[in-house]
Amino acid sequence: MDFISKYRRQLALRSFLAVITPVIVLAVFWFLCSEIFSFEILFTLIISLSAGIAVAIISANVLTIKASEPLEKLQEIIMFTAHSERGGAAPDTAKLKLARDLVESLSREIYNLGSSSPTTIAAPATTSVNQPQQVTEQPATQIVIDAIPMPIIGMDTNQNVTVANKAVADYINKPLSEIIGKSLYDSVHLSFRSEEGLEEWLNKVKKSSVTSTRAWNRVRHAVSQDEWKQFDMVANFSSGNSTGTETMMAIFDRTEQYGADDNEISFVALAVHELRTPLTIMRGYIEVFSDELGSSLSPELKDFMHKMQASAEQLTAFVSNILNVARVEENQLELKLRSENISDIMQTAISDLELRARVHGKHIDLKIDENLPPVAADRISVHEVINNLVDNAIKYSDKADKVDVHAYMNNDGLVEISVRDYGIGIPTSVMGDLFQKFHRSHKSRIQVGGTGLGLYLSKAIVNAHGGNIWVRSKEGEGSEFNFTLIPFDQISAEQAEGEDGIIRGAHGWIKNHSLYRN
Amino acid sequence: MDQDLNQQSSQEQPKTQPDPSQPIQRSSPRKILCIEDERFISDLYARALTNAGYDVSIVNDGELGLHQASSGEFDIILLDIMLPTMNGVDMLYKLRGEHVQPPLRSKVIITTNLDQKEDVRKEVEKMADGYLIKAEITPKELVSYIQQVA
Structure with a gap:
């Protein structure tokens, strides 16, 4: 993987610095103490040595942290892709970025695999007319992506599916034969939270970029009338590569997690809900009374009725204020x-x-x-x-x-x-x-x-x-x-x-x- | 509030004339399904809407509500969000999600005391025909709101 070699280089540089720094510090102290302050040799030696040791301890610690960083990343990735991940954590943008990096490397490997191995099976992949005849993904690619536990889908420039792994079939509950070669949107109905969905993004990047990667969180797909999946999705666009696959997508299932979030209501929202329910009822019955008793009431009682009505309205407005103050406090006042x-x-x-x-x-x-x-x-x-x-x-x-x-x-x-x-x-x-x-x-x-x-x-x-x-x-x-x-x-x-x-x-x-x- | 909605719609839709191809059938009363677990509220709404000439059915549970709502026999569905057995947003996906074929004929109006959650706001706006905070409106205001829908 790419990031391992990146950290290997970083680690080499840091080890070098960790060794060289105490040496330089030692030398500088030696020079300063003996030349400028004209200290005794022994004294100079003690000061320089202790300064060097202090720096060495610090750099050793930094080095350890840095050295374990790739391991941590690896652990994060394992946790991220693991199927068993649970808990109601909010979508984590850092993790989403990690997923982007991961999918980018993965897509590159799959493209490489697709274009380097000799063509063993060639078949028209799509029924598209204006496209030159394409070659389906090689079995080698299929074997590799089938080994990946998360759903991976590749599409050509017309957004027809060119490649998909077994996990996709399991995930959307359709055999691969019904997915591959067809438009992506025949198999899935993706619904995005952001303004820019997959299609909009692809239309944009096709005009402006050769390669690009984007991540979405909380994408929804209805598997059937009664069941839908929620997931994070990352797509990597790379035009003009020889495989015919232009966009690779990976899906990180979050159905359980987001389902739990969706059902979670903040304390304030719940409190406001509980306050509003009796208010709705009070305002409703006050209206009934004022409509149907209005004419028969004495002026004094009518005035009381109006005061009651006005107070209920005032309380309703105040309850909305509470909710909005909570939003301001949490920086969530979205206008x-x-x-x-x-x-x-x-x-x-x-x-x-x-x-x-x-x-x-x-x-x-x-x-x-x-x-x-x-x-x-x-x-x-x-x-x-x-x-x-x-x-x-x-x-x-x-x-x-x-x-x-x-x-x-x-x-x-x-x-x-x-x-x-x-x-x-x-x-x-x-x-x-x-x-x-x-x-x-x-x-x-x-x-x-x-x-x-x-x-x-x-x-x-x-x-x-x-x-x-x-x-x-x-x-x-x-x-x-x-x-x-x-x-x-x-x-x-x-x-x-x-x-x-x-x-x-x-x-x-x-x-x-x-x-x-x- | 109904007042300002009226004003706006007349401004933004100057051409809102009854479509001759879709005659308004006033012969039979419009049917409303009210999915609401708070008995007092559904009573109040049913009373006001019945007085205004609508045919109102009440369901106080999510799954039962979904079953009735899917039948397509209602003109309008008033849908609460906090419901026993299934929440209103989930129900909205099942009634109005893109995968539902053929699309449900009924208009779905969310009537709730929960404010719209930002993370599902866009999807809810896509699927529902309206959204009302119950505490902010009286039953009569609900009626004039509904009259704009059907």
Whole structure:
């Protein structure tokens, strides 16, 4: 294998350094001590010797570690390819890289084997018309790849299977005769997690490269209606070699492992699920009551009903906040920036908040300037930011009965949204920490509840959109929170998520083309 | 939320006229299968949807749900994710995976209180027709959402 000779060379170089370094150190010390500091000979000898020994000990240790590295690699490879590997470890990119190296070397050997041994059996491999007649893989190759325990598949330039080992037949539960010579996609339905699947990748590399290797994790293939496999896959593309096989693929089965991961739900997600279930039920029954008893209730009871409804909605929004804060903490807040109409988002968000404002005796004054450009936004997240800011404004409004929300184009060419209340304001002493987690105005601690997750999360979301969030406030006169969003045509293509025919709402999505598709 | 979806769909699909080749059969009520193990929630949904004129069946278990859903007799399947005996995402693969031939006629809407997992997001978006967080919508909002589907 390639990497062994690589490490052999490295090891030789390191042993040389390990020997030569103490010698040089010794000599230099000897020279320094005797010439520059004019120490006695004996003293000089002792210092130089101890320095040399120290360096020797260190280099010996380093050498041992380096010397065992190929063994470790080998062990990793054995563990990686072993069928019995278990445990719910997350996909390991280092291992995937290792698999890439492994498959690259392996493919080279198979190509070599295919092209060097004399042709014993020649037969048309494919029914393709525009291809020159090809030669099937030699039996020698077949014998070798059959000995490899993991599934190996080779394809020609039309993505027809030219070679496959016995492990493939076992893995996808089809005889080799039904696989070889046919299009790969007749035998397997691969489903990739990444945007770029095998076909897309091949189309790309065919245009740009002579050889290339790519690894995917968590690829799925349905073996039957009731069973599917999950695996990591590595493909090596190498054009113009004489075997007719252009792409070699190796499959590393991970069905058990990924199956276990899929069923694993994080503590926060589970807690949120458990909180949401009774909330769904409460909101459902409140709606039934309010619809069917509405007309018969006294104004006082009707007001109670609205307060109940508003509180349930507030709690629902808060539960989503928890989930998102957990995502921010784990760096997992993934936003899909799309071209969105800010007016739509704001109107939906404010109409969701109206009941809450009303039961607290407030009125939300929403003003949206005309002709605002579409913004690059993740709809659900921006909805949450507006929800948090307005919710705070309602909470801290005190006796004032108005909250102003305004969307406009600012002088920097960004869409700016301001949420202004006329309440208690924020003391200057806490302004600096306002966007930190669990922070809350000290004055209001007794008057208002809340944990201070909202602003922390809003900042994280706005920043992830490439915008800014800030506050101006005067004690006793109220506060104004502002944040900016970038017009969609100003962001780069990489940041933008393509159109996918899905209409996203504030609390879910629906397919655009799902109307009477059957 | 239904409101904003309505707005958007009318913007993005200006040409959404009823297709004459596929007449909307209003003579028989549209059939909905609700796969949901939380009794209170399925009761609420069944009540709201029945009031809106749909024919609703409820199943509270994954394998049983799969059996009924595969029959293809439903217009819409509301599919929870956390279910006894089989989870909703697995069921989605079995109902809507590329290997399923012929493709299932029913629309599949995920109704769950679990947020979408990033690692299966793309696949779920490919296979399902919609995704709803149950806590974020009321039964009536579910009805107006469904009315956009069938």
